[in-house]
Every structure is written in C-alpha cells, then in structure tokens.
Amino acid sequence: MRIIYESSFMILTYQSSLKLMEIVWLPTRNSMLPAQFQSEFLTFLLYQDQYKCERLLLDERHLKFKATPSIQKWIKEIINKRANYYSKKIVILVSEELLRRQFLEDTVTGLNLEKTQINLFSSKGAAKNFLLDNNIRNTSYETIISSLLLS
Numbered sequence: 001m002r003i004i005y006e007s008s009f010m011i012l013t014y015q016s017s018l019k020l021m022e023i024v025w026l027p028t029r030n031s032m033l034p035a036q037f038q039s040e041f042l043t044f045l046l047y048q049d050q051y052k053c054e055r056l057l058l059d060e061r062h063l064k065f066k067a068t069p070s071i072q073k074w075i076k077e078i079i080n081k082r083a084n085y086y087s088k089k090i091v092i093l094v095s096e097e098l099l100r101r102q103f104l105e106d107t108v109t110g111l112n113l114e115k116t117q118i119n120l121f122s123s124k125g126a127a128k129n130f131l132l133d134n135n136i137r138n139t140s141y142e143t144i145i146s147s148l149l150l151s
Contacts (some may be wrong), residue, residue, distance in 0.1 A: 019054040023065035032065040052086040055131045059093040091127040092116045
C-alpha cells in the first residue's frame with residue numbers, strides 16, 4: 001500500500017494489484033468543521049475516481065466529526081449523483097459508538113448503489129477478508145448491516 005494523500009484528518013492509501021483504496025480517518029484533538037469534512041470527503045472521491053478503485057476500506061473508528069442530518073443528506077446526494085462509480089465492494093470500519101453506527105446504517109441504506117456490496121464491520125481483519133473475497137453478490141439493503149453481528 002502506498003500513500004496517495006495525507007492531511008491532518010485523513011490518509012488515503014492505494015494498492016494497485018488489488019484496486020484497493022484504504023481511507024483512514026485520523027484521531028484529532030480538534031473537532032472537524034462541516035466544511036472541512038466535506039472537503040476531505042470530496043478529496044477522497046476525486047482519488048477514488050482517479051484510481052478507479054474496485055475495493056474501498058473506510059476506517060471511521062477514529063472519526064470525531066459529529067455529522068448532522070444535513071451532512072447525511074449531502075453525502076447521499078453526492079454519492080447518488082456520481083456517474084463514474086467503480087467500487088464493487090465497500091467496507092466501513094465503525095466504532096462501538098451506537099449513535100455513529102446508526103448514522104452510518106441510515107446513510108448506507110439511502111445510497112443508490114445496486115452494483116456495489118456495502119458492509120459495516122468492527123474488525124479490520126473481517127473487513128479485509130470480505131474485501132478480498134472475489135465473490136460479488138447482489139446485496140439487498142436489508143442485509144447490509146448483518147456483518148455487524150458477525151464481527
């Protein structure tokens with residue numbers, strides 16, 4: 001994995017042989033402002049488009065940003081409007097914080113990505129196993145969250 005972007009909030013790494021991008025939100029002392037979150041999110045999307053990543057691992061376990069319903073709506077709109085979406089599998093590593101998990105569940109179920117498998121995990125090992133499994137299945141939004149119980 002090589003670093004392709006680094007800021008005080010996030011590190012993006014990429015492994016070309018697997019078409020895998022890892023997005024790690026870093027622990028910070030200061031709260032992130034909504035504009036900073038949006039800028040970082042758009043930066044990640046630009047790199048995702050540039051590298052045409054088929055697998056994404058988003059590690060949100062240390063993300064301190066308190067998202068609002070308006071940010072959640074913005075995330076859904078940005079992702080749903082994107083025509084060039086290459087990812088076949090996306091995993092999101094989440095913390096044990098119940099409100100953060102609920103926010104992510106609500107966000108993920110509102111996405112219009114029929115050709116993409118999305119799962120939430122608390123274990124990085126289980127998440128990577130899922131990503132590297134070459135089986136691509138159509139995943140209904142009702143089963144997206146099931147992996148939380150397994151990790």
